Amino acid sequence: MLPIEIRDVSLVYDTPGGKVPGVKNVSIDIDASEFVCIVGPSGCGKSTLLNIIAGFLSPASGEIRIGGKAVTGHGMDRGVVFQDFAQLFPWRTALGNVSFGLEMKGVAKAERDKIAREQLRLVKLEKFTASYPHHLSGGMQQRVAIARALAYNPAVLLMDEPFAALDALTRDDMQRLLAEVWRETRKTVIYVTHNVAEAVYLADRVIVMSPHPGTVKADIRIPLERPRDPLSAEFLEWQKNLLRHLGHETAGDETQKSNGKATT
Amino acid sequence: MNESTQRRRTMIRGLLSLAAAAAFYQLVALSGYFPRVLLPTIPTVLTTLYDMLSDGSMLHHAAATLYRVLLGFALAISVGLPLGILMARFKPVENFFLPLVSALMPIPSFALVPLFMLWFGIGNLTTVLIVFYAATFPMLFNTWTGVRSVNPIWLRAAGAMGADEKRLFWKVIVPGASPFIITGMRQAFLRSWIAVVGAEMIAASDYGLGWVIFDSKEFLQTDIMMAALVVIGFIGYVFERVVFGSIERATVYRWGMVRMAKG
Amino acid sequence: MHHAATLDAHTAVGSDRLRAVARNAFPFVVVGTIWEVVARAGVFPRQLFPTLEDVARSLVDLTVSGILPHHAFETVLRLLSGFGLAAILGVGIGVLMGRSRRAEDIILPLVSILAPIPGLAYAPLFLLWFGPGELSAVLLVAFVSMFSIIFNSWTGVKAVKEIWLRSALAMGADDRRVFRHVILPGALPYILTGLRLGLAQAWRILVAVEMLAAVPWGLGWLIFGAREFLNTDAMMAGIVVIALIGLGLEKFVFQKIEHYTVVRWGMMEAMSRSP
Numbered sequence: 022m023l024p025i026e027i028r029d030v031s032l033v034y035d036t037p038g039g040k041v042p043g044v045k046n047v048s049i050d051i052d053a054s055e056f057v058c059i060v061g062p063s064g065c066g067k068s069t070l071l072n073i074i075a076g077f078l079s080p081a082s083g084e085i086r087i088g089g090k091a092v093t094g095h096g097m098d099r100g101v102v103f104q105d106f107a108q109l110f111p112w113r114t115a116l117g118n119v120s121f122g123l124e125m126k127g128v129a130k131a132e133r134d135k136i137a138r139e140q141l142r143l144v145k146l147e148k149f150t151a152s153y154p155h156h157l158s159g160g161m162q163q164r165v166a167i168a169r170a171l172a173y174n175p176a177v178l179l180m181d182e183p184f185a186a187l188d189a190l191t192r193d194d195m196q197r198l199l200a201e202v203w204r205e206t207r208k209t210v211i212y213v214t215h216n217v218a219e220a221v222y223l224a225d226r227v228i229v230m231s232p233h234p235g236t237v238k239a240d241i242r243i244p245l246e247r248p249r250d251p252l253s254a255e256f257l258e259w260q261k262n263l264l265r266h267l268g269h270e271t272a273g274d275e276t277q278k279s280n281g282k283a284t285t
Numbered sequence: 286m287n288e289s290t291q292r293r294r295t296m297i298r299g300l301l302s303l304a305a306a307a308a309f310y311q312l313v314a315l316s317g318y319f320p321r322v323l324l325p326t327i328p329t330v331l332t333t334l335y336d337m338l339s340d341g342s343m344l345h346h347a348a349a350t351l352y353r354v355l356l357g358f359a360l361a362i363s364v365g366l367p368l369g370i371l372m373a374r375f376k377p378v379e380n381f382f383l384p385l386v387s388a389l390m391p392i393p394s395f396a397l398v399p400l401f402m403l404w405f406g407i408g409n410l411t412t413v414l415i416v417f418y419a420a421t422f423p424m425l426f427n428t429w430t431g432v433r434s435v436n437p438i439w440l441r442a443a444g445a446m447g448a449d450e451k452r453l454f455w456k457v458i459v460p461g462a463s464p465f466i467i468t469g470m471r472q473a474f475l476r477s478w479i480a481v482v483g484a485e486m487i488a489a490s491d492y493g494l495g496w497v498i499f500d501s502k503e504f505l506q507t508d509i510m511m512a513a514l515v516v517i518g519f520i521g522y523v524f525e526r527v528v529f530g531s532i533e534r535a536t537v538y539r540w541g542m543v544r545m546a547k548g
Numbered sequence: 549m550h551h552a553a554t555l556d557a558h559t560a561v562g563s564d565r566l567r568a569v570a571r572n573a574f575p576f577v578v579v580g581t582i583w584e585v586v587a588r589a590g591v592f593p594r595q596l597f598p599t600l601e602d603v604a605r606s607l608v609d610l611t612v613s614g615i616l617p618h619h620a621f622e623t624v625l626r627l628l629s630g631f632g633l634a635a636i637l638g639v640g641i642g643v644l645m646g647r648s649r650r651a652e653d654i655i656l657p658l659v660s661i662l663a664p665i666p667g668l669a670y671a672p673l674f675l676l677w678f679g680p681g682e683l684s685a686v687l688l689v690a691f692v693s694m695f696s697i698i699f700n701s702w703t704g705v706k707a708v709k710e711i712w713l714r715s716a717l718a719m720g721a722d723d724r725r726v727f728r729h730v731i732l733p734g735a736l737p738y739i740l741t742g743l744r745l746g747l748a749q750a751w752r753i754l755v756a757v758e759m760l761a762a763v764p765w766g767l768g769w770l771i772f773g774a775r776e777f778l779n780t781d782a783m784m785a786g787i788v789v790i791a792l793i794g795l796g797l798e799k800f801v802f803q804k805i806e807h808y809t810v811v812r813w814g815m816m817e818a819m820s821r822s823p
Contacts, residue, residue: 112734154814155815169715
């Protein structure tokens, strides 16, 4: 529930082929409890930006402040959920995974387990506390990962395409679940995705990035009321809007163009 | 720091490390703290090595050892390979041999040396048989696993394209199992090498690298011992990198079936 | 109806198991019979080719008199000391190499040169340096089995997934805790494999060293000594015990440890078919 300021952040990758710009002069202000999605095609630097905010990468220039404090490396004020299910520790049960952050904080065992169980209940896995990750499906593992990232109460939640590797039906369920969880916990969320529909469903604001080098192309508010209906006309309009910003023409635009109307 | 400076650093550190180890050894040897006889200086070892190479004695020993290894190894392949294939293809064969193989495998080949010495006497026969014993198991086991692991999809595809049993065997099963077969050969060779050195120590008459090492102990000729160790290491390295490396490169790496292990 | 069904199921399982046992025993029965026939036919002198009965009797005599257990005990003791030493040093060095590029650069060349030489080749050298007896045997065993452990532990640490490290760091773990909570369990499948290979090597070389190193008691010595007196039956009894201990180590020690850890965590497939 803290605001995030991203100021003029740049990063350059050192590759065998030469220096490749990752992100360039990115500046974004995020309010506390805002749900922000970053979308863009591959190579636009969205994951890089997330890793910089998480503290795994250092920007060449610029700085990031969370709640007014500058970010230097990783910290417990940010929770991270990656795309890879294998992010869970296979040698710990679901409960063991979720309580890891609390363990690092020094919380006593009884208290830890209580909080961890509560988190698992939040993601509807209260029956699987004693299961090892390899017994859980992909969707379930991602739920545990979310619970794990929330358990030690970070102010910010960073998510890097967490549902991209799931099948469509599971993904829909997970998006609904995440919207619920966010409503209950009101964390500041930065969510990276290449899935436009997902962004429209989840976000208060969508930041569109373009590649080579990664820069912010557009910053769009999604004023739709929650819970959002992915099949409603307004939802589809916003989707088309976003796609246009990403540079994709949609079928509607084609007919409009051929009718001689402007597409905005 | 980028990859190429990192790699250069690695190489420099490696060379320094070896140089430091050699220098340390040399200092200890020269210090006279240990009897010179037990800890010969590096120049002494090198001189002995050179002498033994030029007068042909080292070559004679190496040749004898190589002869025994290759013969035993060849025998192991000629038994292990067909038997492994048969075991994987025909359940009754597997049912018969698997328990036997499992029971014999934990017995170190060296444990059989005295027995073989009683039965076959000292000399080439015993050593070759010990090598054969040691090398057969990895060959057999890997071949068996390899044939079993041939992807059934390949078999179905080939069958659908009209391949009969014989062609199925040669054109699908053998290439399909080849990563395992080659690993089996590599492990079998390693075991052969280890077995021969050990067997020669006790069961060889008067030549062979293993015999040299053991014999030189009697006369405290540590320099000869070390020279022989160098030769053993060198031959082992050559076989591993050159022979097996090129076989692998020409077949399974080329087919993308096995990723190159790092270094 | 229900009762009959379960009864059938029970007998089905029972007869399955019986059949499995019979199938496993069959080859031994065949080989054993051939052996007996050859032995009794008198083609080879009885001394060199004892009947199974001779071997069995030898086995019983030696066990009852306490000689065989004494030899076995000494051998196992040496094994544990040597292997224990190798395990501690090997895991330590391997993990260090995995964590520090500098350590890896310095240690790897040395290890790569020493490792390929057959362990036994070092035996006479060790005997010269440390004298005949216990010390040489234990040190040689430790030295030789250390290499598999080092290589596997090293690989294991390097194979720990980046994503685990990042997750742990994001959750507030410092270096020491990352090591204890992530790197060690993460590398465990490899470390266990290394230890298993190391133990097998230790076993093989121990038997050999006992023959060469003139230790007063030990299975290797028993077999070697029996040669002097053409006690082939005693020799075979010793070989049987060696095989049993080797099998026991594999099945009862390693498979148990693996089952409790890495197989339970889904990090490694259980060995379905022995060996």
